[in-house]
Amino acid sequence: MSHPPPHLDDLERYSPTIVEPDDFDQFWSDTLAEATARPVLVDVRPEPTDLPLLGCWNVTFAGFGGDPVRAWYTRPAGARGPLPAVVEYAGYGRGRGLPHERLTWPVAGYAHLLMDNRGQAGQYGAGDTPDPHGAPGGPWPVTWGILDPRDYHYRRLITDAVRAVEAVRALPGVDAGRVAVVGNSQGGGLALAVSGLVDDLAAVLTTAPFLCDMRRAVQLSHLAPYGEIAHYLAVHREAEEAVWHTLSYVDAVSLAQRATAPAHFGIGLRDTVCPPSTGFAAYNQYGAGSGRPVPPEREIHVYPFNGHEGGEAVHVRRQLRWLGARLRPAG
Structure with a gap:
């Protein structure tokens, strides 16, 4: 059954209380301390491409548990001096x-x-980073290890995302003081999570973010990934309390409350994958728990007739102009 898009004025006021475990901050402090005890760069080697205007390197860095995580490092060929990084x-x-x-x-x-x-690779795009940690849970990535926050897939993935910032700062030709994080959907949720775990980012850009206000999202959306959690609970009815407890450690609203960097949001009001109210929950509370007397700068662009695709190229143009005004790229 479809529902009409929510009213914008209601969304602008939507600010739910996200229940956090008492050891929320300690959980992430301990998790990241274990990860950052290892050197971050494992291997960096040039990657041939058919694009003469692009320099490319195949990067492996140490993520959660020291596991090797793959990444592409690209930059304008021949660019001089340290560049701001995304x-x-x-x-x-x-x-x-x-x-x-x-x-x-x-x-x-x-x-x-x-x-x-x-x-995660293989459903929509190729990749070559395995997740070697097994734990009780469902068959989909969003349910791997979901019965215990220490076993949960997103504990590992968020840790990888933090380590990716450390990795780019260690790469040659990067201005380590000018690093932004960006993502759409799951990537947008990871960007918000990192915003609350890395306190010296230059900017955060998030679109249609996943991982936000997760209890509400699971109740509203029947599509993956949230629908996969609902499907798991439809079979494992006794697991509901454990599942909500685990999700409370990775909710990006809680993490975004701790953010200090300027933020740029994009949301489609007809999004049935990541309900718009859940993204507004993160926007409305972004930086509110940072402890700073003045919350960080933030702005949002809303697309009333778009769904999970959001503003597409129009929004990317807005992102480029917004970030360019804060970080001066090469050229």
């Missing part, structure tokens, strides 16, 4: 693909790191 996170079921598939940011003059999603 770390990009891919959507659910996608891998890093081939280096010529994501050209927007290096063509715009940025150093660009595209992180592979561990264990």
Whole structure:
């Protein structure tokens, strides 16, 4: 059954209380301390492409548990001096693909790191990073290890996303003080999660974010990924309390509350994958728990007649102009 899109004035006021475990901050502090104890770069080697205007390197960095995570590092060929960098996170079921598939940011003059999603590739795009950690849960990535927050797939993936920022800062030709994170859908949720776990980002760009207000999202959306959680609970009815407890550690609204960097949001009001109210929950509370007297700058672009695709090229143009005004890329 379809529902009419929500009224914008209701969304602008939507600010739910997201229940956090008492050890939320300690959980992430311990998780990241274990990861950052290892050197971040494992291997960096030039990658031949058929694009003479693009420099490309095949990067492996140490993610959660020291697991090797793949990424493409690209930048304008021949660019001089340290460049501002964009770390990009891919959507659910996608891998890093081939280096010529994501050209927007290096063509715009940025150093660009595209992180592979561990264990997820093959549904929508190719990748080559496995997720070797098994735990009780369902058959889909969003349900892997969902009965215990320490076993959960998104504990690992969010840790990888934080380590990707550390990796790009360690790469040659990057201005480590000017690093932005960007993503759409799952990638947008990862960008928000990182915004609350890395306190010196230059900017955050998120579109149609996943991982936000997750209890509500699972109740509203029947499509993957949230629908996969609902399907799991339809079979494992006794697991509901454990599932909500696990999800409370990775809810991007809680993490975004701790953010300090300027943020740019995009949301389609007819989004049935990531309900717009859940993205507004993150926007309305972004930076509210950072402890700073003045919350970080934020802006949102709403597309009333678009769904999960959002504003597409129009929104990307807005992202480029917004980020370019804050980070001066090459060219």
